[in-house]
Amino acid sequence: MIEQYLPIFVLLGIAFVLAIVLATLSRILGPYRPNRNKLQPYESGMDPVGQAKDRYSIAFYLVAMEFIVFDLEVVFLYPWAVRFMDHGTGTFLAMVIFIAILFIGLVYTLKKGTLDWDMKNLKYDATKK
Amino acid sequence: MGLESALGNGFLTTKMDTLVNWARSNAAWPMPMGLACCAIEMMAFAGPRYDAARFGSEVMRFSPRQADVMIVAGWCTYKMSHAIRRIWDQMPDPKWCIAMGACASTGGMHRCYGVVQGVDNFLPVDAYISGCPPRPDAVLHALMKIQDKIKTEHSVMLDS
Numbered sequence: 001m002i003e004q005y006l007p008i009f010v011l012l013g014i015a016f017v018l019a020i021v022l023a024t025l026s027r028i029l030g031p032y033r034p035n036r037n038k039l040q041p042y043e044s045g046m047d048p049v050g051q052a053k054d055r056y057s058i059a060f061y062l063v064a065m066e067f068i069v070f071d072l073e074v075v076f077l078y079p080w081a082v083r084f085m086d087h088g089t090g091t092f093l094a095m096v097i098f099i100a101i102l103f104i105g106l107v108y109t110l111k112k113g114t115l116d117w118d119m120k121n122l123k124y125d126a127t128k129k
Numbered sequence: 130m131g132l133e134s135a136l137g138n139g140f141l142t143t144k145m146d147t148l149v150n151w152a153r154s155n156a157a158w159p160m161p162m163g164l165a166c167c168a169i170e171m172m173a174f175a176g177p178r179y180d181a182a183r184f185g186s187e188v189m190r191f192s193p194r195q196a197d198v199m200i201v202a203g204w205c206t207y208k209m210s211h212a213i214r215r216i217w218d219q220m221p222d223p224k225w226c227i228a229m230g231a232c233a234s235t236g237g238m239h240r241c242y243g244v245v246q247g248v249d250n251f252l253p254v255d256a257y258i259s260g261c262p263p264r265p266d267a268v269l270h271a272l273m274k275i276q277d278k279i280k281t282e283h284s285v286m287l288d289s
Contacts, residue, residue: 031288038219044212
């Protein structure tokens, strides 16, 4: 059992050693001249503003959740859509119910104001400090 | 060379500088500083027809931390020059710079108060490309010039 995984461990070992060797080589062979400008955070050449771990609007989280839901919906729909003529009406109805449940969820979240980007409606506004 | 006769066939002796320069010159990743219409030609330079991948420069790095060659493509205002200079400063050594097109090289037709008359006013430019805009093969030519320049450098002995 464990012998079957030996090549994977060998590959992991080679990758680990190679990464260390390449990083060390470039550090030895290449010039290293740190200065204030070089060590600054990269903000497309502008002055960095605020912290990297800043707070941002909760609306992004809800949009991400909806994206995952519809992403999974497409994942389930595609294999079915390729062969949907071969399957009967039972499968078709099952998929319709599946989509309907997700649609109800979408209506619910829209009512909750997921895509309502007007920040005045939110109780807590992260854009205001 | 005595070493080659001792090692026999299948071995190649070289200098460390040559090896490092060979590696560097064939992996010169560009930092695309696309400022104007030259940037469109720069995209064609990286695309499949002109294929910068033949020279190891297909990886356009949009972070200066991973870039070797800055291609300044387009006219540069005084306001933008500060940002470009900082991005150049943030690129790790060793680094090279291409001024692409008439505007980046000399200011071109933008003979006015707001435009820097050539990015070599604030950047150490290695290769200039003429043209308005230059053809992508001219960018390849500049890249080959940079590669030739890298191959003449004493990279390990004097610069590490």
